[in-house]
Amino acid sequence: MALVLAPELPLPTWLAALDAQIARAPTFFDGRPVVTDLGALPAGTPDVAGFLKSLEERGIRIIGTEGAHPSWSGIEAWGRPFPATNKPGRPMTIPDEAPKNTPAPAPVAAEASSLVLDEPVRSGQSVVFERGDVTILGSVASGAEVMAGGSIHIYGALRGRAIAGLAGNSKARIFCRKMQAELLAIDGVYQTADDMPAALVGRAVQAWLEGEQMKMTALD
């Protein structure tokens, strides 16, 4: 990941602001590759190469430039110019405090969008997975709860609580092989055991939302 610096006119004022930022967070640019986005500077800006040199004197390591005007000379020394695009680097918030000297986080594996559990969920346990679907190969005990951002699939008896569509996903559904739930909820609409149709208890069931109403039907 590279930082993008987008200098603006007047350059001395922009440099002063940069210096103030460096004074607040002296290690902020340490070891970070930087791309300068020069798209905001008009074609007539004098001595752009000298300006980039003054950035380097501040310990900023420039790996490339973007949006450079073809008439400017000496720019190539600061890395091959990236073609100007309509999509410069995304704006980034700069922390007010010096970042702590923490080691770089280990590369994170691509975040899974579903969670599969091979074991029963025991009473008192709570499974929360906000990013997507939860599949459980086993039962969910009375007094246990499963919460998912997406749908919930239970290949066993559901005796506890199942709460699907946590983050406002009204398309989420709940499936279970044996419905003895204490509570079902989808996107905030819930039903307790008392309200559930007695004919469905103990059967394979799916639940979904139609508007503000929870619907349930047997699967077998």
Added chain:
Amino acid sequence: MAKVLVVTSGKGGVGKTTSTAALGAALAQNGANVVVVDFDVGLRNLDLVMGAERRVVYDLINVVQGDAKLAQALIRDKRIENLSLLPASQTRDKDALTNEGVARVIGELREKFDWVICDSPAGIEKGAMLAMYHADVAVVVTNPEVSSVRDSDRIIGMLDSKTARAEKGERVEKHLLLTRYDPGRAARGEMLNVDDVLEILSIPLLGIIPESQEVLQASNIGSPVTLANPNGVAARAYFEAARRLGGEKIEVVVPMERKGFISRLFGRRVA
């Protein structure tokens, strides 16, 4: 190799202490070197059931805190010499137990015995957590009724997450001991039957102990039921459970008291 076994349940009054004494004595009667450890600090009972209450000098807390040596606190059973008891303190509470102290005591017991059987207090607080922490094997004692089953389920979840083995990514071997089972009442739907409980808890069945006067009588005379009445139906169920703990494969059958025709006719007591 020594095995640490915790007898636990979550719910109180289901028969943890009785089962600890009976299983411990049964394993010792089969020749193993056994110690039963009372973790129910503040409400000690195991010494009473073992009939050793008048011989307690030092207790688990004294050993954990280093005030007494383990050998001073261990009480050897008068009936079976390869059965010992490490009693709990009645005057202290569970906060007196420390993680390091318990770890050291369990380590020392592992060197001396084949089986270290820990009688867990009820509940899911510190005492129960410490009793299960070092366990290799757990016996989950459950009565055939819904609140006991749900508490047992909670405890099984903790055995899978809050023990030393779980922290190392290993598993605690778990067994279900169904106690106070009355086949007649289960058949009439007045209590859960064996299949219901097994379906909910989904752990292997170690044994079924029938509701029996023998168990109560044995406790009252201060003797594990396997010693007091070794030919009784409850004792035989405990003996079989002990053999299954040792790895033998014996089919579990619902124990029935041998009744004559007349007593079967009048078997339904008036409550």
